[in-house]
Amino acid sequence: KNEVEQSPQNLTAQEGEFITINCSYSVGISALHWLQQHPGGGIVSLFMLSSGKKKHGRLIATINIQEKHSSLHITASHPRDSAVYICAVTGNQFYFGTGTSLTVIP
Amino acid sequence: DSGVTQTPKHLITATGQRVTLRCSPRSGDLSVYWYQQSLDQGLQFLIQYYNGEERAKGNILERFSAQQFPDLHSELNLSSLELGDSALYFCASSVARGPNYGYTFGSGTRLTVV
Numbered sequence: 001k002n003e004v005e006q007s008p009q010n011l012t013a014q015e016g017e018f019i020t021i022n023c024s025y026s027v028g029i030s031a032l033h034w035l036q037q038h039p040g041g042g043i044v045s046l047f048m049l050s051s052g053k054k055k056h057g058r059l060i061a062t063i064n065i066q067e068k069h070s071s072l073h074i075t076a077s078h079p080r081d082s083a084v085y086i087c088a089v090t091g092n093q094f095y096f097g098t099g100t101s102l103t104v105i106p
Numbered sequence: 107d108s109g110v111t112q113t114p115k116h117l118i119t120a121t122g123q124r125v126t127l128r129c130s131p132r133s134g135d136l137s138v139y140w141y142q143q144s145l146d147q148g149l150q151f152l153i154q155y156y157n158g159e160e161r162a163k164g165n166i167l168e169r170f171s172a173q174q175f176p177d178l179h180s181e182l183n184l185s186s187l188e189l190g191d192s193a194l195y196f197c198a199s200s201v202a203r204g205p206n207y208g209y210t211f212g213s214g215t216r217l218t219v220v
Contacts, residue, residue: 030204030205030206031205031206033209035211041194041213041214041216042108042211042213042214043196043198043211043214044108044211045198045208045209045210045211048206048207048208048209050206086149088149090205090206091205093151093162093164094151094162094164094205096148096149096150096151097148098148099148
């Protein structure tokens with residue numbers, strides 16, 4: 001069983017759509033991270049959350065500690081948002097989800 | 107440019123060989139983290155150094171070792187290489203000792219073992 005589960009694994013959206021990617025975890029954590037990996041392979045850290053909600057531009061990340069669940073929302077999606085989004089949690093150890101591959105079609 | 111520099115970008119080597127991957131953290135960051143990303147295992151945490159000292163250890167094989175030097179750059183040494191070690195190796199840096207701060211990732215080293 002994976003300590004971090006993401007859904008969906010793959011997602012295709014039309015430009016402008018609202019997108020939600022979900023992350024559930026089964027271990028105690030002190031923080032949750034959302035990472036973005038572009039087709040070239042580079043990884044960018046989008047958010048680090050320990051509670052509540054954070055917003056950066058069109059991206060919003062929320063976490064519910066009691067339910068052990070986080071969501072990443074993208075509003076007004078754009079083809080440049082096409083990437084793999086990875087959820088990671090930190091606590092006693094580091095655990096990574098397998099990623100959600102997002103394709104936004106113009 | 108993220109400020110974290112990894113060299114080399116690509117490396118092709120034969121089984122049984124030894125390689126060294128290098129990471130220079132972003133200016134002012136004291137922590138360096140190493141990760142391995144393979145097709146079948148996804149991203150895995152290997153090891154963390156903070157200001158020259160090993161801070162946390164993950165799924166790092168005994169054939170692998172790392173260190174952080176006084177100038178804060180870090181090296182990941184991989185020895186007795188096997189085909190399964192082929193992967194992308196990322197380092198990331200952070201200003202803090204603990205894991206609950208933002209990270210900046212390097213662009214990775216793609217290792218191919220043939």
